[in-house]
Amino acid sequence: MQPGDKVVVSANVVVFNHPQHRGEAFDMQGSSGEVVSVLNEWKGRPISPTLPVIVAFGRYKAHFRSDELSVAD
Template sequence: MKVGDRIRVKASVVVYHHPEHRNEPFDIKGMEGELRSVIRDWNGRPISANYPFLVQFEGKFRSHLHDTEIELVAESDPVVAMAAQASAAL
């Protein structure tokens, strides 16, 4: 996976920081977002982050995830790809 790819949460991941469900458990399984960064180094030194994938979902919601929790979304349809890019820009 690379930065800019469209991904989907494939595992059950419960978060407590979702803007619409603040301070209550919210499962993000099935949500789709854009991979914003992959954390591999810090100040030029290699690190092994526990949750290296930063995913931007709709609005202000983003979350750090593990590679076993996410999957790449196949965007074979150009209309779907354009819609995904437009929603990520918001």
Template sequence: MNVGDRVRVKESVVVYHHPDHRNQAFDLKDAEGEIAAILTEWNGKPISANFPYLVSFSNKFRAHLRDFELEVI
């Protein structure tokens, strides 16, 4: 997976920060978005992020996800 790839959430991932469902459980399963960033370094130093893929689902909503939760479309 690379930055700019279209992806789909293939597993059940519940978030509470979706702008249309604020403070309510919202399942991202089957939601489609685009990889905005892959977090591998910070200030020039390598990091091991728990949720390295930043996926943009809309202009107002982004989420950090793991690789096994996503599939490339």
């Protein structure tokens, strides 16, 4: 995945900090957004984050694993 790719959440991912559903469980499955960045280095050094893909859904951004996302057509 590259920054700028359109993606859809293909797995059940429950978040509690979604702006329209604060404090309650919200399943992100089926939501579509755009990849903002893929984290693989910090200050020039390689890193291996647990949730490396940052996806923007309008103003809301969330971190995902690559297997939780699928590229949208």
